[in-house]
Amino acid sequence: MERIPILKMGRYLLVTVQVDMHDRLAMTLQDDLTNQIVEHKARAVLIDISTLEIVDSFIGRMLANIAAMSRVLDAMTVVVGMQPSVAITLVELGLSLKGVYTALNVEKGMEFLTTSLSGEDGADAGNTG
Amino acid sequence: MPVIRDELMQVRASDDIVRVRQMVRALAVELGFGLVDQTKIVTAASELARNTLDYGLGGTTLMEVLEENSRIGLRITFEDNGPGIADIDLAMTDGYTSGRGLGLGLSGAKRLSNEFTIESRVGEGTRIAITRWKGR
Ligand SMILES: Nc1ncnc2c1ncn2[C@@H]1O[C@H](COP(=O)(O)OP(=O)(O)O)[C@@H](O)[C@H]1O
Ligand SMILES: [Mg+2]
Numbered sequence: 001m002e003r004i005p006i007l008k009m010g011r012y013l014l015v016t017v018q019v020d021m022h023d024r025l026a027m028t029l030q031d032d033l034t035n036q037i038v039e040h041k042a043r044a045v046l047i048d049i050s051t052l053e054i055v056d057s058f059i060g061r062m063l064a065n066i067a068a069m070s071r072v073l074d075a076m077t078v079v080v081g082m083q084p085s086v087a088i089t090l091v092e093l094g095l096s097l098k099g100v101y102t103a104l105n106v107e108k109g110m111e112f113l114t115t116s117l118s119g120e121d122g123a124d125a126g127n128t129g
Numbered sequence: 130m131p132v133i134r135d136e137l138m139q140v141r142a143s144d145d146i147v148r149v150r151q152m153v154r155a156l157a158v159e160l161g162f163g164l165v166d167q168t169k170i171v172t173a174a175s176e177l178a179r180n181t182l183d184y185g186l187g188g189t190t191l192m193e194v195l196e197e198n199s200r201i202g203l204r205i206t207f208e209d210n211g212p213g214i215a216d217i218d219l220a221m222t223d224g225y226t227s228g229r230g231l232g233l234g235l236s237g238a239k240r241l242s243n244e245f246t247i248e249s250r251v252g253e254g255t256r257i258a259i260t261r262w263k264g265r
Contacts, residue, residue, distance in 0.1 A: 022143045022147055024143070053168065053171070054150065056175040057176060057231045057233045057237065058175075061231050083168075085164045085165045088168070089165070089169050089172050092169065092240045092241055093176075093241060094223055094233045095231065095233060
């Protein structure tokens with residue numbers, strides 16, 4: 001079955017969404033992430049959407065679901081690389097992505113996580129992977 | 130209003146939504162829409178095509194290139210023979226969903242378009258048309 005790869009970097013998980021996501025793929029990703037957060041005791045999930053040309057409410061709901069489920073498992077979610085045209089459109093669509101942190105790119109996202117999680121076990125995990 | 134070109138697509142499965150998005154994007158690019166305008170019309174089309182599939186039980190998407198008083202527009206019409214919408218005002222309310230969505234598809238698609246029309250009859254189906262004009 002087609003899947004979106006999840007990369008483990010220390011105690012962070014990195015997902016790069018590269019294809020125009022259809023429904024099954026989005027559902028599989030949510031399940032895979034839940035399992036891997038538990039398995040690797042991940043502290044955070046970074047979702048790189050820089051190649052996504054649009055985010056509609058279906059993808060928005062998937063991102064919000066991933067964030068909510070991560071929170072329950074005590075992991076943070078950072079969405080990175082959203083294109084400006086996508087961000088502008090999301091506002092007009094009315095989608096607020098509550099509870100989802102955003103960063104310009106993967107590097108900035110990692111910096112944000114390192115700061116947010118400093119003092120915890122997972123704080124330096126991003127560099128060790 | 131003169132239609133200078135049209136494309137009809139079926140919406141029967143979730144992969145068809147991807148194809149609708151790609152076709153709308155290709156037309157918007159060809160017509161010279163700016164990146165933000167392209168993104169808005171593709172996003173609106175994605176929302177409405179999904180509704181056609183999820184609530185309308187499948188249907189069609191008609192894309193038409195319009196030319197009126199030397200301006201160029203893209204009109205997309207979504208049609209299904211599904212259950213119809215009993216209360217259109219309610220359905221258009223931000224956050225209202227009868228399913229498991231975010232309830233932003235109809236209201237959001239309207240905001241993302243220059244023109245929006247909706248007709249629906251219970252037991253007969255739904256027709257929604259959006260238009261975006263180039264450079265407005
Ligand atoms: N083509 C359609 N046929 C029947 N009902 C529809 C159709 N499109 C939308 N609806 C109704 O309008 C509601 C709101 O739609 P929308 O704003 O896209 O939100 P969502 O898809 O998240 O439910 C839907 O939950 C559904 O009840
Ligand atoms: Mg919808």
